Amino acid sequence: MKHLIPDLFSGLKDSDFTCDTCILAKSHRVPYSLSTNKCTTPFTLIHSDVWGPSLITAPSGVQWFVTFIDDCTRMTWLYLLKNKNEVSSCFQSFHKQMKTQFNAQIQILRSDNGGEFVNHNFQTYFQQHGIIHETTCPQTPQQNGVAKRKNRHLLETARALLIDAHVPLHHWDDAIVTAVHLINRMPSGVLTFKTPLHVLAQHRLLPSVLVLTPRIFGCVAFVHLHKNQRSKLDPCALLYVFLGYATHQKGYRC
Known part of the structure; x- marks a missing residue:
């Protein structure tokens, strides 16, 4: 219109015009920029997410797993689940283990708004121990990106282990646990190519870590x-x- 009838727009700028209809008809989400916020102390912030159910049930009856990732060191702890309602008890066990083994106090847990996290048992436990529960905005899984990407990394690694070794798919739980063991001991670009275990050792005195020679999965x-x-x-x-x-x-x- 400005090019067709320039006299009507003399002295006006494009920013002077707003059109609610165009916003409603053409709304797009702004791309998420990479977060530069990173904790400098282990266990200050824990990212968590639940994956499942698996279409293939493991012999032990496992269909789900939950991950807890430390923001500072990127160390990952994984718990296998038969039901999603076990997430609360798994976090309580994880919380006590970190306090006993590393003399650390978890301050923040970040997760999505799933019912396995947003429930009365969880909220009561958070209040009793002074833990802040940060949840993502609705329809915004990007805000829990660390846990989402970690789950994807674990699944890709486990899938590669199963395919390469020709191991039956019902052993997916063994593959996912092995993937966590290996990833915690592999260099990461986020950590300037240090291993999560090495970074954790720089901050905390580690309990007796069982060092085993790596073997080929499925050999x-x-x-x-x-x-x-x-x-x-x-x-x-x-x-x-x-x-x-x-x-x-x-x-x-x-």
């Missing part, structure tokens, strides 16, 4: 049988498949 493993487990003519070992690392033992899972 053949010969498990030795002790004499009290076999007769004189029985095989001295059994043929197994390597499926991960023990959580509280210095050993492998086959």
Whole structure:
């Protein structure tokens, strides 16, 4: 219109005109910029998200998992779930473990508005321990991007482990736990190519970390049988498949 009838727009700028109809008809979301806010102290801010249900139920009955990611170190803790209503008890266990093992107090938990996080049990626990629960705005999963991207990273890694090793898909829970173990010990660009475990060690005295030589997921493993487990003519070992690392033992899972 300005080009067609310039006299009508003399002395006026485009910013002088507003059109509510155009806003309603052409509204688009502004792209999210990368957040530059990052905690400098471990366990000040914990990101969390729940994934599931899996279309394939694991032999243990697991269909879900919840992750807790420390904003400072990017260390990830994962809990396997049979039901979503176990999230509250898992966080309480995680909270107590961090307090005991690292002498740390969680200050903020950030999650979405899912019912597994926004409920009476969770809110009561937060009030009792002085924890702030930050939730995302409705329809804005980008505000919980750290947890969302971590879940995607874990699933991509677990999928690659299962495909490459030709392991049956019902062992997805073993693959996802192995993925967490490996990612916590791999360099990350967010941490200037340090490992999350190394960054955590710079801030906190670590409990006795069980260091095991990495093995290839799904590889053949010969498990030795002790004499009290076999007769004189029985095989001295059994043929197994390597499926991960023990959580509280210095050993492998086959």
